[in-house]
Amino acid sequence: MARELIYRLTNPNYTVCHRAALGGLAATVLAWQSKRGSAPAGIEHEVKRDRVTLAWGDKLSDQEALQRILDASFRLTEGKLIDLVGQAVAADNDELRVAIHNGLCATFLQHNKMRPSEKEPRRFEIRSADDESRGLFTYKAITSYAHQKAQGTGLLDPAKKGSPAGRFPAVARIPQSVVPGAMAGVQALETGPEEAILLLYLMVGSSVFLLRPRTYKEKMQACVVVPDVRDLVAFSRALRAVAGVDIERPRLSSGYLGRVAGGVEEAALRLLIDLTADDLREDPAVAGLQAIAMGKVAWDKNQVNRSASVRLGLTYPELDVFLCASKHKDLGKARIVPGSKGDGYAVPKSPIPELIAANLAAGRHWAAHFRELVSESKDFSRMRFARKGLQAMKEVIKDGVDQAVINMFHEAWHRKMGALGERARSENAPFERGFRAYDAGPRREKFDAVNGTP
Secondary structure (H helix, E strand, O other): OOOEEEEEEEOOOHHHHHHHHHHHHHHHHHHHHHOOOOOOOOOEEEEOOEEEEEEEEEOOOOOOOOOHHHHHOOOOOOOOOEEEEEOOOOOHHHHHHHHHHHHOOOOOOOOOOOOEOOOOOEEEEOOOOOOOEEEEEOOOEOOOOHHHHHOOOOOOOOOOOOOOOOOOOOOOEEOOOOOOOOOOOOOOOOOOOOHHHHOOOOHOOEEEEEOOOOOOOOEEEEEEEEEOOOOHHHHHHHHHHHHHHOOOOOOOOOOOHHEEOOOHHHHHHHHHHHHHHOOOOOOOOOOEEEEEEEEEEOEEEEEEEEEEEEEEEOOOHHHHHOOOOHOOOOOOOOOEEEOOOOOOEEEEOOOHHHHHHHHHHHHOOOOHHHHHHOHHHHHHHHHHHHHHHHHHHHHHHOHHHHHHHHHHHHHHHHHHHHHHHHHHHOOOOHHHHHHHHHHOOOHHHHHHHHHOOO
């Protein structure tokens, strides 16, 4: 073989980004193998649980081989949406494809020069799961994107004078389109060509979400969730399942609305649950996740940068409370509201999953800071409409102390409402007047009593 590239998960120099990129490369190669005729001609490829091998013979130059590999990995749909072969988005899952496209354009490919697009945005109708709401969402149709030609890396640049044509350069660059938030200083970020090729697949191994934070007033716009992969074959299988359409077992991150989250921790926990949903082994395909939020920062008003980074493990106490809140129709997936220009806009139905996820990721009690969600009378009134979802959350709490406190608050609430009712009957006054007077008081205890949280 003229060239053989072997990437191993056990490489001690690899970071979580390298391992996620290797997961993306493995998923891409396995997608070639599952669809006859999709593999690049002249490229030998193999995937094992802990490594990926790519090789080609003397008839292909390095640059010719890489271009064939990229052509088979990074494509566009007929609607000019980004198509990452390794993510295996189902052909009929256009909603998810639009969400991924918009998320990638806000993170990896935020600069126009990295993904030349049409002047006018295209529109695509998105419907809620219950079909109660719908809206036209926009996306920028693109003609190409950086990963299709390794733009900015120098891997496919013409050979310098005196250098052999067709060979990789001795040093390659790592632009922001390859690693979001990577900032060059006086000199560009540089590495060897083999590592640069691998990192091109970070976009495949990662998942993107659109952020609409409401609990915390931060200017986050999108996030990249980077899995810490430890089994390439199992991860590739899980990645395909996340992108599929399964009516019997819908995923938390499926569809357009499934990729809209209140916060970076909520996005990461959704993906974690989806990736491990079918993995019953003691050692799942991932060891955890690194979630990177992208948003506006004070020192750079021209582009979005890394504004937060959160590391998540595999297990959390009361994770079932988050799962219950995320699945419930009154609390979970985003809802569609009219935008300022008539187009649809997706926002979280409730800030509760966002808050629970932030608490779990930070090691706090899952119900910490709930008081902030009902600090205003209108917030408390709005929360009462989510009562069924809150009651469902109560049923999955495992902690005995939490359950005891909730039951105590419920009893106190029932007694208070009974006293107000008795008073209204004795004074021949409307019950609502007494309740409004009570409603003007402190809300922490009331909220806990209604929704079943400590």
